[in-house]
Amino acid sequence: MTLLREERRPDGVALITLDRPAQRNALSLEMLQALSAALARAQDARAVVLLAEGPAFCAGHDLRELTAARAEPDGGRGFFTRTMAACSAAMRAVVEHPVPVIAAVEGIATAAGCQLVASCDLAVATPAAKFCTPGVDIGLFCSTPAVALSRNAGRKQAMEMLLTGRLVPAEEAAALGLVNRVVPDARAAALELAAGIAARGETTIRMGKAGFLAQEGRSLQEAYDIASAVMVENLMAADAREGIDAFLNKRPGKKQ
Structure with missing residues (x-):
């Protein structure tokens, strides 16, 4: 099963595309591991562009998978621990990647999906993009997304998103510092940024x-x-x- 696609352009820019559109690109354990592996394979790239297939950029963790794990003898604790460790590893792989990682957001990015955008060095979004950390709506505070979010938005703005779970439109996300700018075509804008970076030393x-x-x-x-x-x-x-x-x-x- 394809979870993501990888491509290398002639200018050295690596493209990684989340490819679970039917699941709104939810970050299953396998998806998180695949993302870390793809980033590791792109260590020699000149820049990395993170894209997503379908109408959603990323809907966060795979809640169906997490719920299924509750049937395990430990109530899911072991699986939850492995998933959060894999999530932290994937986000650190983005932040600590040796070259800039650029997110092109053309749909909704929620919870760990918002965390993924915030972890990138640069991000561009279309006017249709929206961002939120809605864990509080289902009794699950977005504690790990808070790490990346609080390193991008101001403290009070980050806390408002985390405490209310409200949807933040693209223009407001730009004002908060979550994305660099709002553009008509996020893919084209991200590739232009990446090409400019790749042209430098x-x-x-x-x-x-x-x-x-x-x-x-x-x-x-x-x-x-x-x-x-x-x-x-x-x-x-x-x-x-x-x-x-x-x-x-x-x-x-x-x-x-």
Whole structure:
């Protein structure tokens, strides 16, 4: 059974498409494991674009699968634990991927689906896209989506989404910082962003993303120490040597 599709473009951009449209791309345990594996296979990409088949981007965890696990002798605890561990691993695989991961959202993204969008480095959405963390409506607070959501939206805005479960339209999601912008065609916009990133120096992009993640949440001094060390290494790299020389000599740069 196909859970997702993978494609590599000539420019080095990797496309990963969630492909369970009948289940609204719900994140079953197998789907989460497949996503982590696909991201691992895209370690050598220049950028990654995350897409979805069908009218929904992702409806979160597979509630039918979780409910079926309650019939197990432990009431489902073991399966729930494995699923949450797989979910955390998949989200970390997005965040910690060496190159930028871009979400193209053209439908609803709820609960862990919203978490997936928030975990991406960049996200674009069509006006039809909507976002929510509706666990409270079914007695299940969206605690793991809260991790990614609170790192994108402001604290009070994130708490409102988590406490009320209300649907947030695309334009509001952009204002909250959950997506970068609202566009007529999310796929085209995401591919354009990815192509622009792929055209830059690979070492620069990889070093830059790693440095950005490393300084987040640190004290001001620690952040500058980390960023300064990254800048030194970046200056020593061929990307910067060639780029600066081309700029100073007013000639086209050579892609590294």
